[in-house]
Amino acid sequence: xxxxxxTSPTIRVRLFARYAELLGAEVIDLPSAGMTTAGxxxxxxxxxxxxxxxxxxxxxAVNLKQAALDSRVAPGDExxxxxxxxxx
Amino acid sequence: MGFLTTESIRLEPLIAQVAAPDRGGVATFLGxxxxxxxxxxxxxxxxxxxxxxxxxxCRELIAETESMWPVRAALSHRLGRLDIGEAAVAIAVAGxxxxxxxxxxxxxxxxxxxxxxxxxxxxxxxxxxxWVDPTREQSVATGDERTGMAPW
Numbered sequence: 707x708x709x710x711x712x713t714s715p716t717i718r719v720r721l722f723a724r725y726a727e728l729l730g731a732e733v734i735d736l737p738s739a740g741m742t743t744a745g746x747x748x749x750x751x752x753x754x755x756x757x758x759x760x761x762x763x764x765x766x767a768v769n770l771k772q773a774a775l776d777s778r779v780a781p782g783d784e785x786x787x788x789x790x791x792x793x794x
Numbered sequence: 795m796g797f798l799t800t801e802s803i804r805l806e807p808l809i810a811q812v813a814a815p816d817r818g819g820v821a822t823f824l825g826x827x828x829x830x831x832x833x834x835x836x837x838x839x840x841x842x843x844x845x846x847x848x849x850x851x852c853r854e855l856i857a858e859t860e861s862m863w864p865v866r867a868a869l870s871h872r873l874g875r876l877d878i879g880e881a882a883v884a885i886a887v888a889g890x891x892x893x894x895x896x897x898x899x900x901x902x903x904x905x906x907x908x909x910x911x912x913x914x915x916x917x918x919x920x921x922x923x924x925w926v927d928p929t930r931e932q933s934v935a936t937g938d939e940r941t942g943m944a945p946w
């Protein structure tokens with residue numbers, strides 16, 4: 707799903723575990739135009755095929771830090787959509 | 795040193811990392827793969843992680859724990875496929891006395907479960923597999939391996 711061959715600024719979205727299976731991808735590069743918060747990114751992902759299966763209280767991370775939905779995002783950021791954690 | 799590993803994990807190296815002549819209390823926790831979950835027979839599991847974030851959060855948890863109690867703490871978490879009875883997570887905490895060692899060890903495992911981005915896919919005796927969702931206290935069935943994606 708990477709937008710190869712384009713120079714438009716993107717946000718790299720990383721998906722894991724069940725969410726990667728639902729979306730059929732572990733990495734999606736989204737055009738960053740119009741996306742100012744982590745919640746904006748999540749809304750785009752939910753609108754993709756398979757995205758409706760994401761949980762309501764999905765955790766997000768921006769550049770490796772857990773982030774609230776109103777956290778700001780910028781071109782070049784790595785935004786992660788985290789399924790319920792199950793370590794330990 | 796990394797906190798995540800695909801190799802077998804043992805307590806002894808962690809204890810060696812935290813032990814010191816002035817620390818008389820060492821508390822440890824070892825989490826093993828269970829052969830049952832939610833009433834189903836589990837035959838094995840695979841852990842996957844958002845590795846750079848998981849390493850970063852583990853480092854934060856160690857620093858946080860060592861700032862809350864006068865202890866030294868160490869942990870390892872396994873990734874990849876594990877069989878029943880294998881160690882999934884190991885923690886060692888050393889303090890001057892047992893009280894702070896027990897409290898800090900408990901804090902570490904509870905916070906690890908809440909904050910470290912690691913996921914667990916269980917396989918069951920009937921051949922099915924599912925991602926574990928502790929927020930539902932049950933597994934979310936995802937069917938077979940049809941996506942062909944490795945779980946880590």
